[in-house]
Amino acid sequence: PDFWAVIPAAGVGRRMGADRPKQYLALAGRTVLEHTLEIFIRSPRITGLAVAIGGEDEYYRELTIRSDKPLLVVHGGEERCHSVLNALRALKHQAADDDWVLVHDAARPCLSDEDLTRLLDTLRDDPVGGLLAAPVADTLKRADAEGRVAQTVDRAGLWRAFTPQMFRYAMLVEAMESARQQGLLVTDEASAMELAGHAPRLVEGSPANLKITSPADLALAEFFLGRGQV
Template sequence: MTASHAFWAVIPAAGVGRRMGADRPKQYLELAGRTVLEYTLNIFIRHPRITGLAVAIGAEDPWFPELSIRTDKPMLVVHGGEERCHSVLNALRALEGQVSDDDWMLVHDAARPCLGREDLDRLLETLEHDPVGGLLAVPVSDTLKRGDADGRVEQTVDRSGLWRAFTPQMFRYRALMRALQTALAEGATVTDDASAMERAGHAPRLVEGSPSNIKITSPADLALAGFLLERDRA
């Protein structure tokens, strides 16, 4: 394994984001003058080590063609699937023949527009020679409670060793595709790429990132992301 292998960004952007209660998916909501997805894509478009991008959108998505995206890098746009894992797999299949088995795939949530350059650099530098790959994550700092069916505390959970899984999650092309294909064939709908790799017997490496790399799931998250982006711009 050498550093000569390419780095590709894979962005699953086919989600509908029902919890936002908006008239369009959350990745197309406006944020500090641009859409969430435009901010997310530009993170990878502007990074010199990213070779290209593969974006999975909804089959009847009317918003993506209206985006203002300028790039000299190759960018494939494919139809996503029912769940995130299906969208990622569709994007990987579209890259068949354009990437090598050992090229790195950086799968990143469309609704994480606040990924910092330092975090992305750290992920690339930490994992580029790793035999498995890994993900950005943040150690759990809050006290965790397990609730019962009545909404009462059943147990305080030991947080030592627990991490919040973020993205990008970075794995080799062929290994990730096989892991996702196997998980789906066995009826497992994995919620992230690291889970698929874990099911395949791998131990992804945790790379500590910034808590500012938030995922937008609610109106409050959108407001916070806007603040963080304006702060970084200033």
């Protein structure tokens, strides 16, 4: 089976408070999205990519992207799950049912080649698929309505879900369509697979694979990219 990358890049990044969506902010001499796409374009294991961008996007065409593999650009939707589904549908004629799809946030430019390779190698024979993730390091508190601690949550067995999230094409499309029909706005693909009764595998990855959300994350990402090995 082949491996395809699906990159949701249609968010507006409101929490960033910048003049443009966060995937188009400058990071180590390029935009965040250029770094992210480059990871999959340079990987010899990836057959092609589908990127979802906003309907009003005026930045994508300004990017410098050289790809020797198919790179489909589609319009995203209201929420991340809609963007992913649009990109998956665009792959309909290229991807076989049992091909693998790796869904990866445009806002995670620090995914290392090592983590990508480990994900592919760990899951390639898995019946379900799974995702990169890391055990929670902080003590977790549940808040009440007044912002006081209602409860301390035991962090044992709790993981932070990262991307890529890697599933078989047909199974993933079915799970995402089904979540959508139930009106559920899943925030990651694993959630859709769980709702469909599957148990995705957690593959430990580096916490350097951060999702750029606030301005401080850009500085951290620059540090991780500069280190070359994240």
